[in-house]
Amino acid sequence: MARRYLSKKQARGLAEQQVGRLFELAEIEARSGKDERARRYVSLALRVSERYRAPARHKRTYCPSCHAFFVPPRNVRVRTGKRRLSLTCLRCGHIQRLPIGDDREGQADD
Ligand SMILES: [Zn+2]
16 A cells, blocks of 8 residues: 555545534535535535545535525525425525435335
8 A cells, every 4th residue: 555644434524524614614604605615615615525525514505506495585585295395495596305214214104
């Protein structure tokens, strides 16, 4: 092994931390009205997470199309439907639909 002093696993762990921190920063900026800055942090976070395949646990907090960090109700419209959540980005109009509920296996027949 060459000079790389981080294992892939370690690098991924660090990347995850970094992604988490970038999302925190994005939230702070977005909440103080600095949307463009927040978008920059989101873009950065996504770049890091893509590169290291760090899991994206923040799917509901930003627009996948323009990377705006969502601060409801200021820049996102949230609607709930049948087991679905739809998030409409008020910046670019992108609509994201997400299933509600954690129990994927429990999609029962009741
Ligand atoms: Zn958008």
